[in-house]
Amino acid sequence: MxxxxxxxxxxxxxxxxxxxxxxxxxxxxxxxxxxxxxxxNVQETFLCSSESPEGKFNLEAYRTEPGATVDYSVRVYMINGNQKEIIYNAYHESEAKIDWVDNTTVSINGKTLDMSSGETYDWRKE
Known part of the structure; x- marks a missing residue:
C-alpha cells in the first residue's frame, strides 16, 4: 500500500x-x-501607419508571422526616409492601436513612449 x-x-x-x-x-x-x-526571416503583415500631429514622426505597424510554433508579435517602426527603426516590439499581440497623446508622445497598445527622448518598448527587456 x-x-x-x-x-x-x-x-x-x-x-x-x-x-x-x-x-x-x-x-x-x-x-x-x-x-x-x-x-x-520573419514575415511581416502591414497593419497601419500613423503620423504625429505636427508631422515630425511617421510610424508603421506590422504583425509578425513567425510560424506555427511561435505566437504573433507586433512591431512598430519609426520611418525616417529609407530607414526603419523598431520602437515597439510586443509578443502575444496581433493588432496595433496607435494614439498620439501630443506632438511627441505616442501610445501604442497602451504603452506610452516619448518619441523626443528616443524611448522604445521591447517585451524581451521587461
Whole structure:
C-alpha cells in the first residue's frame, strides 16, 4: 500500500515537472530563440501607419508571422526616409492601436513612449 502511494506521487510529480518544463519552453525559450535567430526571416503583415500631429514622426505597424510554433508579435517602426527603426516590439499581440497623446508622445497598445527622448518598448527587456 505504501509503495503504491509513493509510486502514484512520483508519477504525479513527474507529470507536473514535464508540464512545467513544456510551458517554460513554449512561453519563454522558443520565442526568444526563434525571434533572435530569425529576425531577418520573419514575415511581416502591414497593419497601419500613423503620423504625429505636427508631422515630425511617421510610424508603421506590422504583425509578425513567425510560424506555427511561435505566437504573433507586433512591431512598430519609426520611418525616417529609407530607414526603419523598431520602437515597439510586443509578443502575444496581433493588432496595433496607435494614439498620439501630443506632438511627441505616442501610445501604442497602451504603452506610452516619448518619441523626443528616443524611448522604445521591447517585451524581451521587461
Amino acid at each position: 505504501k509503495k503504491t502511494v509513493i509510486t502514484i506521487i512520483s508519477i504525479i510529480l513527474g507529470i507536473a515537472l514535464v508540464f512545467s518544463l513544456a510551458m517554460l519552453i513554449r512561453n519563454y525559450i522558443v520565442p526568444v530563440l526563434t525571434i533572435a535567430n530569425s529576425q531577418k
